[in-house]
Amino acid sequence: MPAPTLVILAAGIGSRYGGIKQMEPVGPGGESIIDYSVYDALRAGFDRVVFVIKRDIEEAFRARIGRAIEARCDTAYVLQGLEDLPAGAVVPPGRVKPWGTAHATLCCRDVVDRPFGVMNADDFYGRRALAVLGRYLADETRGPIRDYCMVAYPLEKTLSEHGPVSRGVCRMNKKGTLAEIRERTRIARIDGRAHYSDDGGQWTELPSGTQVSMNIWGFAPRVFAMLEAGFRRFLAANRGNLERTEYYLPEAVGEIVRARRARVWALPTDETWFGVTYQQDKPKVRDAIRNLVRQGLYPERLWDDQ
Numbered sequence: 562m563p564a565p566t567l568v569i570l571a572a573g574i575g576s577r578y579g580g581i582k583q584m585e586p587v588g589p590g591g592e593s594i595i596d597y598s599v600y601d602a603l604r605a606g607f608d609r610v611v612f613v614i615k616r617d618i619e620e621a622f623r624a625r626i627g628r629a630i631e632a633r634c635d636t637a638y639v640l641q642g643l644e645d646l647p648a649g650a651v652v653p654p655g656r657v658k659p660w661g662t663a664h665a666t667l668c669c670r671d672v673v674d675r676p677f678g679v680m681n682a683d684d685f686y687g688r689r690a691l692a693v694l695g696r697y698l699a700d701e702t703r704g705p706i707r708d709y710c711m712v713a714y715p716l717e718k719t720l721s722e723h724g725p726v727s728r729g730v731c732r733m734n735k736k737g738t739l740a741e742i743r744e745r746t747r748i749a750r751i752d753g754r755a756h757y758s759d760d761g762g763q764w765t766e767l768p769s770g771t772q773v774s775m776n777i778w779g780f781a782p783r784v785f786a787m788l789e790a791g792f793r794r795f796l797a798a799n800r801g802n803l804e805r806t807e808y809y810l811p812e813a814v815g816e817i818v819r820a821r822r823a824r825v826w827a828l829p830t831d832e833t834w835f836g837v838t839y840q841q842d843k844p845k846v847r848d849a850i851r852n853l854v855r856q857g858l859y860p861e862r863l864w865d866d867q
Contacts, residue, residue, distance in 0.1 A: 565698035571682035590862035605695030661807030687832030729774030729811030
C-alpha cells in the first residue's frame with residue numbers, strides 16, 4: 562500500500578479575513594499554518610503534498626511556502642480555475658470566487674492516484690488529528706476500494722470570538738459512521754451557546770456536543786467520479802444563482818452518504834483546533850503555537866531539524 566497523499570486547499574479568497582491568509586506568518590520563525598500541517602503530516606506517514614491554489618498567487622505561494630516543502634517531500638501544484646467546468650458549461654458573468662472546496666478537490670483528479678487526505682490551508686488541526694487520519698489511510702486491511710473518513714471535532718472548540726464561522730454540522734450513526742452533514746455558513750456563540758442562521762436573521766441553537774467537520778477528510782481516488790457527477794448536478798440546480806454560490810465539500814459528501822455510495826467513518830479527536838477566520842484571530846493563533854513550541858511539541862524554527 563503506497564503512503565497517502567495530502568491535498569491542501571489554499572485557493573480561497575479569505576473574504577472574512579480581508580487578505581491572503583494562507584501565507585500569513587504565525588510561528589516564531591515566520592512559519593505559516595501550512596508549514597505546521599505538513600510537518601505533522603510527514604510524521605503521520607504522508608509522503609506527498611498537493612497544493613490547490615489560484616493562478617494569481619502561484620509565484621508568491623511557491624516562494625513563500627512551496628520551496629521549503631519541496632525540499633522535504635514530493636510536492637505538486639494544482640491551479641483551481643473558474644474555467645475548469647464540465648463540457649458545455651460556461652463561467653457566468655460576474656463570477657470571481659473559486660467554485661468551492663468540493664470543486665477544489667475535484668481539480669486534483671489528474672494528479673492523485675492513491676488514498677489521500679484533504680484539509681484547509683488556514684486551519685491548524687494538530688498532530689493527533691493528522692496521526693489518526695494517516696493511520697486510517699494506511700490501513701491495508703480496508704482494501705483498495707475502502708470507505709472514506711473524516712476527523713470530527715466538538716463544535717464548541719471550533720468557534721471564533723470575532724464573528725460567525727462555517728462548519729459542516731454532523732449527525733452520526735451508532736456504528737460511528739456519518740449519517741448526515743450540513744454546511745452551516747453562519748455559526749456563532751450567542752449567550753454562551755452555539756447557534757446557526759441560514760439567512761442572517763433567525764438563529765437556531767445547536768445541541769451541546771455537536772460534532773462538526775473542519776474539512777479534514779480521507780478519500781480513495783474513486784471519489785473524483787462522484788464529485789464530478791455532483792458538480793454537474795450543482796451547476797444545474799443553481800443555474801440562476803451561479804455568481805456566488807459554492808460547491809462545498811461537506812455538502813458533496815452528504816450527497817454521497819444519502820445515496821449510500823460510500824460510508825464515511827467519523828474519527829473523533831480531542832485535539833484543539835484553531836484557525837484564522839478573521840484578522841482578530843491571528844494573535845490567538847500565534848500565542849497558541851508559541852505555547853506548543855514552549856511545550857516542546859515543535860522546534861523554535863520548524864524546518865531547522867530537517
